Amino acid sequence: MSLPLFESFLTTTEMSQVFDDANVVQAMLDFEAALAQAQAQEGLISNETAALISNHCKAEKFDIPALVIAARRAGSMAIPLVKALTQSVAGENKEAATKVHWGSTSQDVIDTGSVLVTRQALKVIDNDLAPLCARLLDLAEEHLRTPVLARTLMQPAQTTTLGFKMVNWVAPLIRSRQALIDLAEMSLQVQLGGAIGTLAVMGEKGPAVARRVAHILELSPAQGNWHTQRDNWIRLGLEVAILTGSLGKIGKDLSLMSQGEVAELAEPTGQGRGGSSAMPHKRNPVSAMIALAAAARTPQKAATLLATLPQEHERSLGNWQAELAEWPGLFLSAHGSVSALREAFSGLVIDADRMRRNIDNLQGLIFAEAVSVYLAQAIGRPAAHQLMEELTGQTLAKQCHLADVVTETVQNDPDLSGKLDIDVVKSLFDPVKASVSAQQLTTVRLDELRQQLRA
Incomplete structure (x- = not known):
């Protein structure tokens, strides 16, 4: 080919x-x-x-x-x-x-041949998918307590941990891997x-x-015979498409975290990897690029598979042939993606110090919700929320740190100083302590996901 x-x-x-x-x-x-x-x-x-x-x-x-x-x-x-x-x-x-x-008949030959080739393709994918999953789980455990900025709607939100983020990356991959095993058992059948x-x-x-x-x-x-009963076969192809989309999600996050202005992660370099023909300083995330390209191309192929399901009578005219033509592309894209990401994560550069600086540069504003919850114990939730809106506004106006503004406010307000512990207030701005729930959830999920991967 x-x-x-x-x-x-x-x-x-x-x-x-x-x-x-x-x-x-x-x-x-x-x-x-x-x-x-x-x-x-x-x-x-x-x-x-x-x-x-x-x-x-x-x-x-x-x-x-x-x-x-x-x-x-x-x-x-x-x-x-x-x-x-x-x-x-x-x-x-x-x-x-x-x-x-x-x-x-002709379809018996072609369909069974397609099944045999697809069995090979699934093995090729799994040869990289299983190690990628294992690597992500190892990294998640290694960075169980590494604080990193969580972002929602592309904006700073709160602190999470890199381990928690990686668990969320790998969980869909492990689910797809198990689904492919199950669907292969149902769909890799002889056609005669x-x-x-x-x-x-x-x-x-x-x-x-x-x-x-x-x-x-x-x-x-x-x-x-399943000449025009393609449901299980198409399910298998669609799961490959879902896997490719999940890999694309990882590629998307990796590319964003690799941006020079963010610089929290970086793909490995060397041997001309990720270079530029014009700019010697460039360090392009080429694995993320391949994963994103695969994710962009796959939905159209998946849509074609779904469109081919209404096949005519006992042998289809056109739909079956369209399915055959699109089928290889799903696997070519999927393996390009999983192989590229396996290479990237095998030598991933993780800058935990930069992650911490990116958190610190936000003037403590991402801890506003946690502080508001603590203040609510003394003055109630509506008043606490209103107060924090005022204090975050002061922080932005003065270009200072929210922790200093909150501490000063608590110390100077008799309604607050007698009810709140300043040391507790200050601890709310500790990124490691703020991400304890992420650490706990990651520990539980790691055990579950490792068991699933072994199974």
Whole structure:
């Protein structure tokens, strides 16, 4: 599979190889070989015929570019492939050639081939997804108490911890990983129904042959053909899209925290990574870029999969073909994203001091809610809220720290000084103490998520 230039650098060599033309064709030929072997095991054809057909099911024997061109006229990649396979077998034994593809149909070949390739693709994704999840959990534990500014609607909000933030990044990834495992079990099934899904040509032996094909290919046997019943298959594709979106969320946060004005995180550098053709000082977050590009492209592919579900009668005209065309792109984008983020987090630079300075630079204003809650114990919630509005306004006007303004107010107000502890007031401005709830929640979630990842 030769990808367009500007798509190829957004994915990986491993995933490109999975959807390479030769690998896809080989998967289709693996189905043909398994079909012949299963039919021999059920006594429908001889063992010699099955062995002969299997020997010719090698992708390197065929002119794949020519098959692609022929498929445009035939309307299906399977038609010229089966024709070429039949001719190849006939060159050795004409009688055996009559048993090639016997009792099957084009969609059986293509769908089962797609299932085999998708199984490979899921393994490639998991080879990077599982270590990325483990790395994020380790970082979350390491930075359990590292204060960082939480931002809502792109504005400073309160303090949280980097560990809590990372737990929120990794939790959706672990959920998607488990969902992909579950959906793979449901959807990675053999497709064998024959012309209209009834296995009519093979008669009463048809269901047994289908089960044997599944066993040979190490796939789940299907309860029946799913030629136009694509629900479980589409669910699998949509979960890949959800995973890509969750990776995009991490890429988005990583890119924002890597901005020079923020500088709390940075991707690893070296070997020309993240450089600029014009500005030597640049340190571009290229892993975040790849994750964001993948997340931007994926929704359209997911929408196409959903649009293909209303398929006509027993074989679709156009919808099935559109699904096949969009399918590889989901996995190419997903693995480009997860692989890039795994690389970024393997050498992530974390500047805890800068995180603290970014908090301190906000003049204590992000602690206003906590102070208001404490003041409410003495003067009630409405009065405390009104007072804090006034004090935050004074802080901004004087360009000082809210802690100083609040402390002075409490000390000078007899209604407050006798009821409130100044030391407690001052402690409310401690970022570490202010993020205790985040620390506690992170500890609980870490245990849960580690168990889920191991499972």
